[in-house]
Amino acid sequence: MADLAGLQTDAEKIGRAMQQEIAAAKGEDDAARIALGLLAKSNWLGWALPADYGGLDTDGRVAGDKVSVQAMCAVRRGLARGCGMADLMFVEQGLGSYALALGGADDLAKELMGSYAAGTRIAAFAVTEEGAGSDLSGVSTRAVSTDRGYCLTGAKTYITNAGIADDYTLLARVSGEPGDRSGLAMFRVPATARGLEVKRFEVMAPHPIGELILNDVQVDQRDLIGEEGQGLDLALGVLGRFRTSVAAAAVGFGERALQESLNHLKTREQFGRPLSSFQGLRFDLAEMDTRLAAAGLLVSHAAECVDEEREATASVARAKLFATETAGWVCDRAVQHHGGLGVRRGTVVERLFREVRALRIYEGTSEIQKLIIAKHLLSQKTED
């Protein structure tokens, strides 16, 4: 594989080109499809999938049945600098399918994941419900065993790619009541299944998202991923693998915002001199740069720990917490540096400000990352 820095630089180039291509899109679904098509055409989607399942070979960086977090982070950091929609479409192919690699029937996993790598099918990850956000043990969507497989009833919400996905990897309850962590299982639900309805809504930045309503949706036995009772572990296994890449994307958004600030402050003059000559703004630039560099190091460390199968829970949580909070702050400063231009629709910093916000919420909120870090600290032996 190319070195990680090269991968990141190339991803930024392709991301910037894509941002121009999607400018002419008719709505977010169209933009999503254009971005996906371009990623597939240039063979980038494979970085979000394990090599054994249609992904690209990472030269032994990880085992063939695993996706390389370091490679994925390099790609996301680069894509996010150029085009938020490209970053989103890239990662969803992996996030929405990784459960299949972890526990799916091998023939189904290979067939579907090859299509995600080629961009001929779209994947989505469906775990959240009205009553189950930060606490996934609250899942109440039911899966009842039938002659053919399972019948699913319930609803999911905040599902990225709802309405454009071909398949959902979905968490449902096979036994027990909401709150019981052991009665869950994961399923592949094809979008064409009878009884599956999608209700779309909008969030603050372009993002295909909505609710799934399951009215007696029948799936086959081979659509059960892993075994009954393994659902929560599979869902957390997926999140554990992909969460660091959210942090990487955040760093990418922040780096682009810093670049925009530098360009603007060097060229915009007030009081007869460039804004970049004012010390208060120079302090800002230095702080943005330093915080982003620190976030980048936390991301690299966490990605390395995951790929090398070292204990990574706290490192991943630190990276997600610090990188997403930092990127939010950096994008806010960049808006401020642009004055009125910063809030005008169509400027890059205005877009980045909206795009980066949700990263502090999905795949585990900042507060949940703090709880993970504190739990880790409190579990350590203290010295007298």
Ligand SMILES: Cc1cc2nc3c(=O)[nH]c(=O)nc-3n(C[C@H](O)[C@H](O)[C@H](O)COP(=O)(O)OP(=O)(O)OC[C@H]3O[C@@H](n4cnc5c(N)ncnc54)[C@H](O)[C@@H]3O)c2cc1C
């Ligand atoms: C743009 C976007 C895309 C998404 N895409 C997907 C997707 O593709 N698939 C999917 O399944 N889900 C998706 N989600 C859902 C996302 O994972 C959840 O929104 C997230 O886990 C938080 O759950 P919640 O919204 O129910 O908030 P809640 O869990 O209700 O939390 C509300 C607030 O309370 C805080 N809080 C909760 N518990 C605690 C605690 N114990 N201590 C301290 N504070 C706490 C939270 O940090 C948060 O600030 C997406 C969300 C967004 C915004």
